[in-house]
Amino acid sequence: MDLTLGNFVKGLLELGYEQGRNIDVIRRVGIFQDRVPSMEEMVVLVKPDIIAAPATLEAVAARKATSTIPIVCAALADAVHLGLIASEARPGGNVTGIEPYIAGLPTKQIELAREIAPTARRVGLLVNMSDPKGPPQVGDLKAACGALGLGVVEADANTAKDIPTALAALANEHIDVVVVLQTNLLLQMSEQIAAIALEKRLPTVFGYREHVIYGGLVSYGVDLRWCYRRAGYFVDKILRGARPGDLPIEFPSELWLAVNLKTAKALGVSVPAGLLARANEVIE
CATH class of the missing domain: 3.40.50.2300 (Response regulator)
Structure with a gap:
């Protein structure tokens, strides 16, 4: 598996989620054989409980498609300016995740x-x-x-x-x-x-x-491998009842x-x- 999906699945596994047993991770690119579907199509057809966006561009597309389904982004940038969150400490909406861009x-x-x-x-x-x-x-x-x-x-x-x-x-x-x-x-x-x-x-x-x-x-x-694994933490919290808007944006410590x-x-x-x-x- 690739950098994003492979490490995301590893992060879920570390928290007790096994693909096909107690969680289904569906890749957006796998829905249609001839083209990549739009985010709006994915939301309508798949009706996911959570959208895992690998990076900012996908998070923006997901936010345009839905303001209610939780969105977890493993590599989020400029989120306040883009209107994805209210603040890093308290996102406030349906988007949360990890910001890999560190000041300095x-x-x-x-x-x-x-x-x-x-x-x-x-x-x-x-x-x-x-x-x-x-x-x-x-x-x-x-x-x-x-x-x-x-x-x-x-x-x-x-x-x-x-x-x-x-x-x-x-x-x-x-x-x-x-x-x-x-x-x-x-x-x-x-x-x-x-x-x-x-x-x-x-x-x-x-x-x-x-x-x-x-x-x-x-x-x-x-280390992006850590970011994608850590995204599993947010998924776990949301599945256990937490609201994405209450989960602060995280920054890598190393x-x-x-x-x-x-x-x-x-x-x-x-x-x-x-x-x-x-x-x-x-x-x-």
Whole structure:
């Protein structure tokens, strides 16, 4: 099973819910054979007790489809601004879940970029501004670069087809290191981004370990596996009678540092011993 469903089911199992025995997890993409149904169609046809949304875009679609069925989102961002919740402490409506974007993380990612590229003067940002998680990260990353006197060049990729052009543009700007935003699209295209970054000789910093698994250089951020497992906690609470509006939004308490030494060698990057010592995961 994939990152989202596999870990979500594991989280439910840890709480005593077994697929097909005392709970049925139905994937939206499996309802029709020829196309992905709309969220409205899913609500009408399936009549779920709870909707588990993997990320913000799906949570927005689910909220438009229903204001009564509880919605649990494992990777929620900008929820107040989008009108999904009233506040993180007391969501108030039918949406709750986990917010994987932690304040201060972009600063840490820029510091990490400086560790792997100590002489860096220009940082490239591979952005995806159509995703609600994008704009807040860009603002924070620019502020972090400004504090260190680093120049910033952005390249926007809002579809998969944009990614090769965006990375080529950053390479043409002679960027020293690239930071890739944490968004659904860029996560889904991990393998392609890693391959192009290697081809273009771009040392690249990510927020999710999955990028590093597929050949990215280094990542520091939330462990999405935990987020999707933790979503099971919210489902359990709701099934036991809790209202989603009364369940506070949660934030991960630990961050994950991953390094791909094979990629580092291919790029000619010397990974500091101190960074390796801190790493949660080293791929050789």
